[in-house]
Amino acid sequence: MELMLTQRKPGSAIPGTEGFSSRGPDNRPPGWADGLRKLYDSVVSEPLPDSFDDLLKKLDQADDA
Amino acid sequence: MPDRQSRAPGAAPVADAFRSDLLALLPHMRAFARGLCGRPEQADDLVQETVMRAWTARDSFTPGTSMKAWTFTIMRNHFLNDLRKNRRQTQLDPEVAETTLIARATQEEGVHINDLQRALDKLPDERREALLLVGAGGFSYEEAANICGVPIGTMKSRVARGRSQLYAILEPEEGSPAYSIA
Numbered sequence: 001m002e003l004m005l006t007q008r009k010p011g012s013a014i015p016g017t018e019g020f021s022s023r024g025p026d027n028r029p030p031g032w033a034d035g036l037r038k039l040y041d042s043v044v045s046e047p048l049p050d051s052f053d054d055l056l057k058k059l060d061q062a063d064d065a
Numbered sequence: 066m067p068d069r070q071s072r073a074p075g076a077a078p079v080a081d082a083f084r085s086d087l088l089a090l091l092p093h094m095r096a097f098a099r100g101l102c103g104r105p106e107q108a109d110d111l112v113q114e115t116v117m118r119a120w121t122a123r124d125s126f127t128p129g130t131s132m133k134a135w136t137f138t139i140m141r142n143h144f145l146n147d148l149r150k151n152r153r154q155t156q157l158d159p160e161v162a163e164t165t166l167i168a169r170a171t172q173e174e175g176v177h178i179n180d181l182q183r184a185l186d187k188l189p190d191e192r193r194e195a196l197l198l199v200g201a202g203g204f205s206y207e208e209a210a211n212i213c214g215v216p217i218g219t220m221k222s223r224v225a226r227g228r229s230q231l232y233a234i235l236e237p238e239e240g241s242p243a244y245s246i247a
Contacts, residue, residue: 033200035181036100040201042178043096052091055113059084059120 083123086132087116093202097137100197101144103186111148115140134204138212141194149190184234192227199224 094115098108119126119136126135185193191213198209199220210220 035177036185036196036201039178039181039185040096040100040197043099044092046092046095048091048095049109051109052113055116056088059088059116062080062084062120 080123083126084120087119087136090133090136091116093133094136094140097197097202098140098144100182100185100201101141101190101194102148103182107148111140111144114143118143131208133202134208134212137198137202141212145190145194180235184231187234188227188230192223192230195220195223196227196231200228 091112094112095109098111098115099105102108102111115136118139122139126132185196188196194213195209198204198212199206202209204212206217206220206224209224210217213220215223
């Protein structure tokens with residue numbers, strides 16, 4: 001979660017985004033990273049769809065030959 | 066997940082370890098793929114293709130390095146080199162777009178996630194993948210640069226520009242955010 005702000009140097013703000021980099025106290029990540037992470041995590045937490053059954057079977061049966 | 070222990074006897078331990086590590090990455094591969102191409106079914110196809118390619122190329126994986134970075138590299142190369150053209154064509158199909166939106170609205174949690182994915186879809190591929198890798202995938206700039214095969218400065222620039230562009234799409238009027246996620 002702390003990715004963006006810890007890696008962004010002060011003063012290296014891109015023109016037009018200054019308001020965003022100062023957003024949020026402490027080292028909270030900016031809003032856009034929150035949203036992306038939430039989008040990403042929402043898929044990570046989905047159960048694996050049935051369409052993967054064949055793939056899993058194939059891998060299970062694959063020999064290391 | 067099916068029981069991972071029930072595979073055929075005699076499989077080499079190294080391959081076993083590789084296989085279980087690969088399968089453990091499936092949720093992350095699905096998330097990266099979804100972000101890359103937006104459409105759930107195409108994204109899952111991309112994941113399956115990536116898994117088969119990774120399995121076939123398993124001898125070229127260096128143990129001890131990040132398998133997540135390795136598989137993401139395979140995926141984005143396949144996506145950008147082989148699938149990008151098709152995606153542009155199918156994106157214009159209104160019926161597919163409608164179905165996708167309905168699916169997302171029910172599967173996920175409402176309009177905000179959809180807004181973000183739609184905004185993401187409007188970004189150039191290079192910026193979109195940069196934001197996904199660094200903003201969501203947990204990669205450092207350096208790792209993301211390696212995955213995409215570009216210098217670290219280029220990656221930083223893509224993230225910065227992508228971030229600005231994403232904001233411009235989501236918050237067209239300064240000071241009145243149209244997008245917020247609780």
